[in-house]
Amino acid sequence: MSSAIALSSRVRPGWRWLWLAPLVLFAVLIAGTAIGETSISLETIFKVLANRLWGAGYAVDRIDDGIIWNYRLSRAIVAACCGAGLALAGLVLQALLRNPLADPFLMGISAGASTGAVAVTIAGMGAGALTLSAGAFAGAGLAFGLVLLLAQAASGGRSSQAAGAIILAGLAGSQLFNALTAFIIAKSASAEQARGIMFWLLGNLSGVRWDDVVLAVPVALGGLLICLWYRRALDAFTFGTDSAASMGIAVRQVRGILITSMALVTAVMVSMVGAIGFVGLVIPHAMRFIVGSRYTRLVPASALAGAVFLVAADILSRVLVPGQVLPIGVITSLVGAPAFALILVRGMRKR
Amino acid sequence: MNFVRHLSMVLWLLPVAHASADAHASAGASVYPLTVTNCGREVSFQSAPESIVTIGQSATEILYALGLADKVKGTSVWFNPVLPQFRDADAGIERIADNDPSFEAVVSKKPDLVAVQYELHVGPAASVASRDQFNELGISTYVMPADCDGKDNNATGGDGTRTAAFSSASIYKGITELARIFDVQDKGKALVADLQAREAGAIAHAARLELPEDLTAVFWFSSPELSTDPFVAGRLGAPGYMMDKLGIRNVIQSDEEWPTVGWESIAKADPDVIVVARMERRRYPADDVDAKLEFLRSDPVTREMTAVKRGHIVEMDAHAMSATMRTFFGLEVLADALSTMSFEQ
Numbered sequence: 001m002s003s004a005i006a007l008s009s010r011v012r013p014g015w016r017w018l019w020l021a022p023l024v025l026f027a028v029l030i031a032g033t034a035i036g037e038t039s040i041s042l043e044t045i046f047k048v049l050a051n052r053l054w055g056a057g058y059a060v061d062r063i064d065d066g067i068i069w070n071y072r073l074s075r076a077i078v079a080a081c082c083g084a085g086l087a088l089a090g091l092v093l094q095a096l097l098r099n100p101l102a103d104p105f106l107m108g109i110s111a112g113a114s115t116g117a118v119a120v121t122i123a124g125m126g127a128g129a130l131t132l133s134a135g136a137f138a139g140a141g142l143a144f145g146l147v148l149l150l151a152q153a154a155s156g157g158r159s160s161q162a163a164g165a166i167i168l169a170g171l172a173g174s175q176l177f178n179a180l181t182a183f184i185i186a187k188s189a190s191a192e193q194a195r196g197i198m199f200w201l202l203g204n205l206s207g208v209r210w211d212d213v214v215l216a217v218p219v220a221l222g223g224l225l226i227c228l229w230y231r232r233a234l235d236a237f238t239f240g241t242d243s244a245a246s247m248g249i250a251v252r253q254v255r256g257i258l259i260t261s262m263a264l265v266t267a268v269m270v271s272m273v274g275a276i277g278f279v280g281l282v283i284p285h286a287m288r289f290i291v292g293s294r295y296t297r298l299v300p301a302s303a304l305a306g307a308v309f310l311v312a313a314d315i316l317s318r319v320l321v322p323g324q325v326l327p328i329g330v331i332t333s334l335v336g337a338p339a340f341a342l343i344l345v346r347g348m349r350k351r
Numbered sequence: 352m353n354f355v356r357h358l359s360m361v362l363w364l365l366p367v368a369h370a371s372a373d374a375h376a377s378a379g380a381s382v383y384p385l386t387v388t389n390c391g392r393e394v395s396f397q398s399a400p401e402s403i404v405t406i407g408q409s410a411t412e413i414l415y416a417l418g419l420a421d422k423v424k425g426t427s428v429w430f431n432p433v434l435p436q437f438r439d440a441d442a443g444i445e446r447i448a449d450n451d452p453s454f455e456a457v458v459s460k461k462p463d464l465v466a467v468q469y470e471l472h473v474g475p476a477a478s479v480a481s482r483d484q485f486n487e488l489g490i491s492t493y494v495m496p497a498d499c500d501g502k503d504n505n506a507t508g509g510d511g512t513r514t515a516a517f518s519s520a521s522i523y524k525g526i527t528e529l530a531r532i533f534d535v536q537d538k539g540k541a542l543v544a545d546l547q548a549r550e551a552g553a554i555a556h557a558a559r560l561e562l563p564e565d566l567t568a569v570f571w572f573s574s575p576e577l578s579t580d581p582f583v584a585g586r587l588g589a590p591g592y593m594m595d596k597l598g599i600r601n602v603i604q605s606d607e608e609w610p611t612v613g614w615e616s617i618a619k620a621d622p623d624v625i626v627v628a629r630m631e632r633r634r635y636p637a638d639d640v641d642a643k644l645e646f647l648r649s650d651p652v653t654r655e656m657t658a659v660k661r662g663h664i665v666e667m668d669a670h671a672m673s674a675t676m677r678t679f680f681g682l683e684v685l686a687d688a689l690s691t692m693s694f695e696q
Contacts, residue, residue, distance in 0.1 A: 207579030
């Protein structure tokens with residue numbers, strides 16, 4: 001973390017162009033609405049949007065209308081919210097834990113969500129009443145609670161050790177829940193189930209509708225507002241908890257609020273669209289290079305970049321292999337892993 | 352219905368009629384040692400097996416239909432309740448597992464033969480045990496040809512990929528070979544004749560309906576979540592066969608047995624008929640046929656589909672959508688359902 005911050009402590013020229021970001025987000029949302037499995041003309045897309053947004057009254061095919069408005073636009077908005085939420089969660093965790101490798105999945109949240117989803121599907125828990133998403137949310141919450149308890153027990157309440165303890169606790173939690181997932185799959189998965197589960201574990205936005213938008217938008221906005229509210233505290237945390245405390249920040253309270261809220265944001269996003277990796281890890285690093293290390297800029301920049309990145313990844317997942325939708329996690333990891341390697345190598349060399 | 356379609360249906364029925372007449376003739380006794388080539392392997396029998404364990408409902412029901420229930424020591428991999436006519440016979444037989452049994456659970460029944468519906472259970476990447484592992488213990492294995500003739504079960508895992516369209520001949524072949532292995536050839540011929548008659552009857556029924564030439568359909572099995580990409584039938588499996596025989600075009604053109612296809616693509620294709628699977632299993636919310644119907648009628652896109660608006664939705668036993676004896680019953684269900692629908696614009 002410190003090396004990444006040192007790299008980008010001054011204001012980057014990219015900051016000047018940040019006002020363009022909402023336009024970029026808008027353009028990406030339109031692209032996400034225009035590009036899909038089937039081809040629908042641009043004219044039809046604008047007619048549908050004009051009808052729905054301004055009541056223009058153009059005659060359009062009702063199935064085209066439904067696909068564009070109910071399937072694609074809702075999907076693009078949820079993708080944007082998930083990207084923003086996961087990027088913010090990564091940003092906050094990296095600051096609080098002072099570890100450049102920290103991301104939401106380090107906390108065991110993803111592993112727990114996976115176990116919950118698999119348990120619901122394969123073990124038949126809930127017998128249809130409980131959906132994959134509900135199982136994932138319960139699993140994420142359980143895993144996160146266990147990781148926090150373990151970290152607290154390990155650090156003995158000493159704040160100097162808490163950051164390290166939570167990373168190790170997250171690692172242990174991830175391993176435990178990954179093992180449970182493997183156990184349940186090995187116990188009784190058929191080929192059909194394994195395929196359904198695999199698709200979910202790698203992220204999937206195909207089932208997203210407006211109901212999900214109603215949940216995703218407030219959660220993402222809430223996460224953004226909390227991060228903006230505590231932006232100065234986040235600045236202080238990057239110099240360590242002792243420095244933050246000396247600057248008059250209620251360290252334990254602020255850290256508790258930030259970690260809990262980001263875990264909640266992650267759990268909601270993961271339960272909606274599956275386990276999408278690398279967004280929380282890569283986007284904050286990329287934004288530090290562009291806008292610098294001040295959280296006043298990093299918070300909105302990371303949220304916007306995360307949103308744009310995930311909508312773009314979702315578009316790629318739909319067009320890369322004709323006639324087949326790839327799990328979005330495959331795309332984010334294919335882009336994220338090399339980007340991460342680059343960050344690692346550059347960071348180590350500058351050290 | 353145009354002339355070519357009528358003619359092709361009549362031509363198709365000729366060999367069936369011939370075979371049906373032939374089947375009623377008495378069959379000779381099996382000669383042991385008997386060797387059959389089954390899914391690329393030679394399987395030899397010194398005498399008719401005395402005890403059997405089944406992995407797969409299809410193999411189980413065919414053995415029951417051949418009057419061999421008293422030799423079945425255990426069953427496994429069930430999708431739906433047993434056919435009503437076999438309920439009494441099945442009640443006295445141990446169900447080792449509803450899903451995949453363990454190798455030891457199968458072996459502990461000391462079977463002479465393990466009869467298998469899906470190659471994935473005993474194939475190279477076996478989920479129960481490989482055929483070699485059974486052979487090492489002196490246990491023969493027989494895989495229903497419907498799951499390996501014209502099908503690659505090794506390339507991609509999952510449910511396998513059809514390399515050629517499913518043919519009803521593979522079901523008849525499985526019945527005939529099992530009848531030979533157990534020396535009940537008369538029963539095998541009678542069963543084949545009965546199924547062939549039902550198959551021909553359903554096809555003739557559909558031919559009389561004078562269905563539109565460009566009729567299209569989609570078969571929806573289930574989905575991991577209700578609104579997410581559903582598992583639908585590819586063009587070469589048992590549902591593909593049903594559509595082909597009744598003169599319907601599958602809007603899904605994949606060679607996969609059960610590909611996942613987005614609702615966007617299905618809605619754009621706007622099939623005339625939607626066939627939904629009915630099953631007892633409740634692992635996914637979409638396993639429930641009522642949940643499927645509710646989704647189709649309430650989702651803002653699917654409710655605009657022609658088939659949903661006109662009520663052209665057919666409920667079919669999920670097991671009939673697999674390559675099994677029940678495929679022919681599914682064919683009858685579909686033909687009967689089509690007879691109640693109007694396709695005039």
